[in-house]
Amino acid sequence: MAHILSPDVIARELTRRIVRGELLAGEKLRQDYIAAEFGVSHVPVREALLRLVAKGLAVSQPHRGVQVAPLDPLAQKELKLMRLALEPMTLLHSVPNLTPDQIREADELRHACDRADNIFDWEEYNRAFHAKIYEGCNMPRLAEIVDNLQDVAARYILIHYRNRWRPRIDADHHGIMASIRRRDAKAAAAILDRHLQRLNLAI
Template structure:
């Protein structure tokens, strides 16, 4: 496996660690991120921390005001909806381009991920399986930039999911996923795309606590 910059450099490791904590909700929206603090925590200097901040900023997980520091990106209901709409548009685009390249093997793998999700013990596990499901059926589109953007949006969605307004959680049988797979298996691309769009937008409509 090609090792990404996230693993190789100190800045990359810091990026990953901070992203994880923001997504998991450990860092609350609006929280100030002080470079010296993390420099000390990771036993590094503040320069790689700054580089990590730039990446988080690009992913939409943090916002930076010049000379005033960077904070964890806030997200209100409008932003959640925005991310959901963007994901819906782009995932549909990806699916339409992936469809001609989808093999039964890929769909079986997706189904496996879906079952994983249905048997998940907690939200984290479910989210991981959910991400894998979407990834697997979209990846064959062969559009790297599109996939990267979708990943960023997915991270933003996950933030919302973990944002503590759903403490008691139970694994849902993901009917939408099943419907998408069935449509793909019978070559009904339009149906699959429409279901996917509705499915993704639904996330943005969750009752906000």
């Protein structure tokens, strides 16, 4: 008998596989195969796939089912513009509300990024760092949109940097944390904007 596993858990694992390139663009996401792998009914799998479609990591086509989304230059451009518009604003509203524990945890994630010795660990720590510094924005809808953008962006970042990534100290992350500790939200947002501009030029 199939046991209950939440759609969130399934969606997170499928997201991880798409981001890392384990599931390729155009690859079919078969409900029956996924349900069998996770030992669940089709219901949580269907919900998980709907979440991937909503994120832009998958597409649903009549008579063809759900597939991993293609790598679309227009979608990539939209992603860049949305991140530039929303993430500095999110940080601007977050900084005044971050607790000492959240600041400490963000700094630990910054250190983890700097210590990462492979691109997959770095990407996970990097995404967690950004999520942590946005936690104080107290705007659930905005936070959800930004979280979705981070997931989709990670896919493009890994594709671009996979063969050229090297361990490094991220000066922008250091600058953002220094500004957060001073509760200087404008300075933190300005560094983040520059950080995203540089990343967008790269990808």
